Amino acid sequence: MDVAEKLEVLAGAAKYDASCASSGVRRSGAGGLGSSARAGVCHSFTPDGRCVSLLKILYTNHCIFDCHYCVNRRSSPIPRARFTADEVARLTIDFYKRNYVEGLFLSSGILRSPDYTMEQLTQVARQLRTQHAFRGYIHLKAIPHCSGELLAEAGRWADRLSVNIELPTRADLELLAPDKDGRQIEGSMQEVCARIQTSRAERRESARAAVFAPAGQSTQMIIGATPSTDADILHTADRLYRSYRLRRVYYSAFSPVPHADQQLPVEAPPLVREHRLYQADWLLRYYDFAVDEIVGDDLPQLDLELDPKHAWALRNRDRFPIDVNRADRELLLRVPGLGVRNVQRILMLRRQHAVRLSDLRRLRVVMKRAQPFLITADHNPALAQLDRGGLAARTRPGERQLLLFETARSATSGEF
Numbered sequence: 001m002d003v004a005e006k007l008e009v010l011a012g013a014a015k016y017d018a019s020c021a022s023s024g025v026r027r028s029g030a031g032g033l034g035s036s037a038r039a040g041v042c043h044s045f046t047p048d049g050r051c052v053s054l055l056k057i058l059y060t061n062h063c064i065f066d067c068h069y070c071v072n073r074r075s076s077p078i079p080r081a082r083f084t085a086d087e088v089a090r091l092t093i094d095f096y097k098r099n100y101v102e103g104l105f106l107s108s109g110i111l112r113s114p115d116y117t118m119e120q121l122t123q124v125a126r127q128l129r130t131q132h133a134f135r136g137y138i139h140l141k142a143i144p145h146c147s148g149e150l151l152a153e154a155g156r157w158a159d160r161l162s163v164n165i166e167l168p169t170r171a172d173l174e175l176l177a178p179d180k181d182g183r184q185i186e187g188s189m190q191e192v193c194a195r196i197q198t199s200r201a202e203r204r205e206s207a208r209a210a211v212f213a214p215a216g217q218s219t220q221m222i223i224g225a226t227p228s229t230d231a232d233i234l235h236t237a238d239r240l241y242r243s244y245r246l247r248r249v250y251y252s253a254f255s256p257v258p259h260a261d262q263q264l265p266v267e268a269p270p271l272v273r274e275h276r277l278y279q280a281d282w283l284l285r286y287y288d289f290a291v292d293e294i295v296g297d298d299l300p301q302l303d304l305e306l307d308p309k310h311a312w313a314l315r316n317r318d319r320f321p322i323d324v325n326r327a328d329r330e331l332l333l334r335v336p337g338l339g340v341r342n343v344q345r346i347l348m349l350r351r352q353h354a355v356r357l358s359d360l361r362r363l364r365v366v367m368k369r370a371q372p373f374l375i376t377a378d379h380n381p382a383l384a385q386l387d388r389g390g391l392a393a394r395t396r397p398g399e400r401q402l403l404l405f406e407t408a409r410s411a412t413s414g415e416f
């Protein structure tokens with residue numbers, strides 16, 4: 001099989017991994033090829049919502065594991081291929097020079113053992129940095145249960161490492177990924193987290209200290225492969241953020257695979273569910289919401305029709321309306337239609353004069369959603385809607401927002 005044929009097989013096999021967005025980092029030292037300094041290397045999205053400006057491939061789709069939801073599982077009757085480290089490094093450089101990509105996202109099936117596989121991935125990153133002086137973005141998949149020394153080496157060359165949690169609960173993992181162990185997965189996350197913290201502390205002391213995965217770590221969770229609820233998913237995500245200081249949890253809607261196990265659903269979950277989870281995730285990280293405010297025992301699933309902040313506001317109407325000229329930042333962030341940037345601008349603006357409806361329009365606040373919840377300096381006729389039925393229907397976003405392309409963009413911007 002030549003490199004082009006391998007590329008066809010191994011780029012196709014990597015498309016199920018959603019955790020490929022990147023963050024900008026600075027690499028010290030002059031010279032070399034490429035740059036990872038600009039924030040967010042991959043800002044392009046295909047119509048199906050995946051970013052494409054990283055060369056996103058598997059090192060191999062051979063795998064000794066048999067995760068039922070995965071097209072590359074041991075028992076899957078698919079064509080197999082395997083690159084060499086040299087081939088991946090050359091492809092990356094060739095694509096970079098042709099301006100096709102700005103970095104590399106490299107994952108892999110498990111060959112022989114976690115240690116052996118991690119060594120192959122690390123070799124690619126080492127080769128790119130040392131032989132090709134490549135300074136672009138590298139995201140390596142960290143193979144759970146590989147040795148700490150290999151993780152240390154991988155983090156030395158890669159900008160980001162990610163250990164996939166795969167499924168929302170340990171029970172899901174036992175059911176669908178019998179070769180995987182949730183404790184080992186989180187053990188590797190813990191190891192990466194500890195090394196990142198140590199590296200940051202050492203670099204505060206000395207700029208010469210070694211860098212370890214400067215763009216942090218992320219993970220991916222497949223949703224809709226098991227009956228786990230959005231509450232299960234968000235509780236797991238919240239725990240991972242707190243325990244291992246993850247930069248991102250990526251939610252990837254389950255894609256039905258050929259010759260699938262009968263335990264798996266025959267259809268993918270609606271993509272809007274993935275979108276709502278990203279919005280809820282944003283609320284946890286940037287809007288000071290707690291998981292229990294978004295989902296709970298009596299509310300296990302997110303509303304597919306409304307964004308989770310809007311749904312929360314409608315359940316808590318007694319807390320509204322709030323005065324846009326007096327409310328603190330935390331309260332303003334809870335108003336549907338006000339994003340983090342809107343709130344910052346409102347706080348600045350009201351130092352100069354009382355905020356009126358026309359100011360909010362100029363700030364491009366989503367008036368249809370925000371207006372019924374806010375008291376402004378002038379008369380706000382929409383306030384009367386707050387106590388009426390049908391507010392959800394009147395303020396619901398149009399169908400266009402639910403299109404997948406919009407989904408990816410708004411999930412990335414986090415403004416809602």
Ligand code: SF4
Nearest residue numbers: 063065067070073109
């Ligand atoms: S370890 Fe599981 S999820 Fe990863 S490639 Fe192998 S079968 Fe697929």
